[in-house]
Amino acid sequence: MVNKLLSLNEATRTVNSGSNKVTLLDNINLQVNEGEFISLMGPSGSGKSTLLNCIGMLDSFTGGGYTFLGEPVHSMKEKNRSKLYKEYIGFVFQAYHLIDELTVWENIETPLLYKSVKSSERKGLVADMLDRFNIVGKKDLFPMQLSGGQQQLVGIARALIGKPKLILADEPTGNLNSKQSTEIMELFSDLNKEGVTIIQATHSEKNASYGSRIVNLLDGKIVEE
């Protein structure tokens, strides 16, 4: 039994640049089932990041339909949308985007604060996560004191802490060397096996090969699947 996680139906995203209307995403049709590991590929400016942001509800489509877990996201109010992604989606960024003023522990804990998880429960969850990623010894360090690979580990741990169904990763290894890249991709692969759905944007064929499915984008259109 395969559950449908999300589906895009003729989804479009346009922006106004001066008097011109620029189409960033053009009639995207995409079905994503739970447990998939999708790699979005394509050259710079092809719309990978925009698509990820729109799926992640940080941005919204300007046309077409977007259904997430059976709910019509395109007709939802901002507040419900934010509730939805807080609950089900985790983000991983190329530049990690950790909060510099918070320690590793506190960075991982932050999403739980916004979900109003109790303090005792938070402690357990964060400790488990640190343990799992083997970064217990680094819990009191600040992001600046970590290597890029370690920072991205923290970033992934933070994305996972809320037990999301979907992880959106925008060039997660873009700032890492090849050894670190491999580690991160293997981690994604493991997570996927545990049942987490992953959509990543990447330039690298090698990284894309970890996924179960590749979607190629060019000028805002899906050109090949």
Place this chain on the structure above:
Amino acid sequence: MIKNYIKIAWRNLLKKKAFTVINIIGLSLGVGCFIMISMFVIDEISYDRYHEKADRIYRINSDIIFGGTEMSMAVSADPMGEVLKSDYPEVENFVRLYASQRSKLIKKGNQYINQSGVVHADSTLFKVFTLPAIIGNTRTALRDPNTVVITETAANRYFGSPQLAIGQFLETDDNDKTLYKVTSVIEDMPRNSHFKFDFFFSMANVDYDFGNFLSHNFHTYVLLKEGTDYKTFNKNFKEVINKYLLPQAAQFMEISSMDDFEASGNKLEYSLMPITDIHLHSSRGIELSANGNIQYVYIFSAAALFILLIACINFINLTTARSSGRAKEVGIRKVLGSEKKALIGQFLTESTLIAILALFVGLTFVWLSLSWFNGVSGKEMLMTSLLSPKFLVFILVLPFIVGGLAGVYPAFFLSSFQPIKVLKGKLSFGNKKNTLRNFLVVFQFATSIILIVGTIVIYKQLNHIQNSNLGFDKDQVMVVNNFGLSHETRQSLKNEIEQLTEVKSASFAGYLPVGGSSRSDTTFSTESVMTESNGFNMQYWNVDYDYLETLGMEMESGRNFSRDFGSDSLGIILNETAVKLAGFKNPIGKKLYTSDNNGNPQAHTVIGVVKNFNFASLRENVGGLCFQLGNNSWETAYRFNTSDVSGLLSTIENKYKAAAPGMPFNYQFLDEAFDNMYRQERRVGTVAMAFAILAIIIACLGLFGLATYIAEQRTKEIGIRKVLGASVTNIIRMLSKDFVKLVIVAFVIATPIAWWFMHEWLQEFAYRIDLNWMIFAVTGCVALVVALITLSFQAIKAAIANPVESLKTE
């Protein structure tokens, strides 16, 4: 959640130390200033509220216009209180204070002490006012003649303790020697009282022609029954005037009715004033002490509020200016599921935390400067007054208000960033087109400029007063009190001292043209029978032959009193205003009339006219005045010419001590007495200067912070420009230009506002400076120069930096 906010706020504060220090110093100066002024205001409005019946106690004020002379007095006629009590049931009680004597000589051991703080009071004193006794029964304390109630301080001074004082006798110089029995010792009077005495003598010992409705010499307080509206009660005074005053007045002048009296431009009015209003709303003739001024309470409050605003603006500007530093965090938090509300909460927590820190630093500033402020404002405020429940609540709430005020705009501004934009670093933080920031900087500098102009004008006006042509020469005149000396001794002492080479002239001078000196006025008429229209009131001073010379006054026409003329005892010298009041074209030889004790007219011939001199405050025009030859030898004035003033002083002191053993030697210099009249203005000047300096310091702190930040942001641009050949001067000009424009705009806005305020303030003075453009030009230059110096620190630093360094980092 809140713990997380505080944690991250704290780390941010530590990370951006310069920013934190600027914000905290600025805010703490603002908060400190605000707390100090709040203490001042609360102290000012607390006056006389310590009386249990404060809401029912009223003073009778008198307003009289007669013959062109206007008098607003805090005193009324002696039978007034009694009449009100017997005729109107609303009046529960009344008490009179008779304070004509400013001091008495009181014997302690073999020495006489010139004791101030003395007054005669009715025995109802304690039924109206709340003056708790330490020992003795105040209900009966002042009922009998020759009784006195003293405060604890007085008891300690003269007897050692209240217990030792009770039942003992005080010897005073009343009628040469009068003994008063101490019947009760009361607690010292609170500081915040519009009158403060240490000795309350029995009213029965006052040597006065009681029952006179036409002489106003008693401070009378009435206690109204609960629920009485004093404004309604005021209407009763018309009836009192018709029933009691008119019959008495008719005995010595032709007066038919009050309507006729008023028709000739005269006025006679009595009114009640709530005791709690006296300190801030009363500046009448013959007050029991120098009162405060509600105007200055308003001005100080406004200035303190503005300084707090300026400090809040620094926070707003610096926080929004360096928002790019926080933008990424905002983006991440939003991605992690934070709602805008939560972010606003976080930033408000931060600003409140800064405000709390600023509160502690601000309280330290208050603590450090309190004694200075007390000196300036003439108060005795203590830090412990901050511990009263009301104040404590105020202080606890203050950082939240300040934190909210300073933090709300930055909070909304920062929390509205779109996460995908800031995370991609797409958000451009326009530094040149920030209208709000420009507006706020203009506001800060405009306020500072207004305060600076205010300070300059106040100081120039004070200077003007000190150097204006007073019509007499206040410098190098010493006035010595002739306690305990017979008139013959006074005369011989005067002659003896006049022989000293340093002394130019000497005169018996009971009346002096400075505040705090004796005054006496009488009604004159141009015809032998006085009517409503030919009478006028003016000052009537007894002086001797040498008075005009000693005080450096000049004759306008006619002649001075002279020992060569036998008939001078009936001659008078008028001032120029008196000539106008009398309506004389050629005053010399004209006659004016007064009435003697029996109501018979007495003629005085004008022998000369003295040029107008200021004998009241320079706030007023010179009133009418007339000299007659007499022997008022209470004090002797000596005009001297020496550089060794202290030497001369000790010579004179020795002569006095030898002539009157055991008597205190009291003297004052005329110029110092004169300066004392303008103490309040000088205080306001000092406080205004402190405000102006604070305002400009805080505004410049903000400017410094902004410049630092902007120079930092434009490091790369500056590097490129230098590589392309820009000189250091070019760069400095580029960085300072925008801010200089803002200061100029602030100047343009501030000038008319400052002009209007100071113009209004100057209207209080009859003798005032002109507001010329120089004052504004100087202020503008000062503001500009201070701003430029502040900016140049950062601009020069940025401009001389090696471009290779700044470009390499990219």
